[in-house]
Amino acid sequence: MYAAPHEIREAGVIRTDVVPGRQRLILIGVAAVITVLIAAFAVGRGVASDTGGGSSAAAGPTSSPPSGSGAAAVIQNFAFSPKSITVKVGDAVTWTNRDGTAHSVKSDDGSFVSQDLDPGQTFTATFKTPGTFAYVCGIHSSMTGTVVVQG
Numbered sequence: 001m002y003a004a005p006h007e008i009r010e011a012g013v014i015r016t017d018v019v020p021g022r023q024r025l026i027l028i029g030v031a032a033v034i035t036v037l038i039a040a041f042a043v044g045r046g047v048a049s050d051t052g053g054g055s056s057a058a059a060g061p062t063s064s065p066p067s068g069s070g071a072a073a074v075i076q077n078f079a080f081s082p083k084s085i086t087v088k089v090g091d092a093v094t095w096t097n098r099d100g101t102a103h104s105v106k107s108d109d110g111s112f113v114s115q116d117l118d119p120g121q122t123f124t125a126t127f128k129t130p131g132t133f134a135y136v137c138g139i140h141s142s143m144t145g146t147v148v149v150q151g
Contacts, residue, residue: 070094070124073145075103075117075137080145088150092126104138113138 070092074081076099085093095105097117105114105123114123116139127133130151137143
C-alpha cells in the first residue's frame with residue numbers, strides 16, 4: 001500500500017518528506033551494504049600474494065611449487081627483464097616487482113595471471129608443457145615479455 005508523503009512545517013516552510021522514516025532507514029541500509037560490497041571487491045582486486053597465483057590450466061603453466069629448476073625475471077623501469085626467458089618443462093619462472101608502482105603478469109592465452117604486485121612482491125608460474133607463452137602487464141599494456149618452454 002502506498003503511503004502519502006509527510007508534510008513537515010518548519011519556520012513557515014513546508015517540506016515534503018518523500019521517503020517516510022522506516023523506508024528511509026531501509027534504503028540507507030541497502031546503500032551501505034552495496035557500498036561495502038563494492039569496496040571489498042575493489043580491495044580484493046588489488047591484493048597480491050607473495051607466493052604467486054594463477055590458473056591451473058592443464059596444457060599450460062601453473063602456480064604450484066616448482067618441480068624442476070627455475071628462472072627469475074625482474075619488473076623494473078616499466079619493463080620485464082629479461083624480455084624473453086627460456087626454461088624447460090617443469091621449471092618455474094618467478095617475477096619480482098622492483099618498480100615503485102604496482103604491476104601484474106598476465107599471459108596472452110590466460111593460462112597464468114597474477115594479482116597486482118606491489119613493490120617487492122613476487123609471482124611464480126610453473127610450466128608443464130612446451131611452447132611459447134607471451135605475457136603482458138595487466139596494468140601497463142606496453143610492458144610485454146615471453147617465456148619459451150622447451151621439451
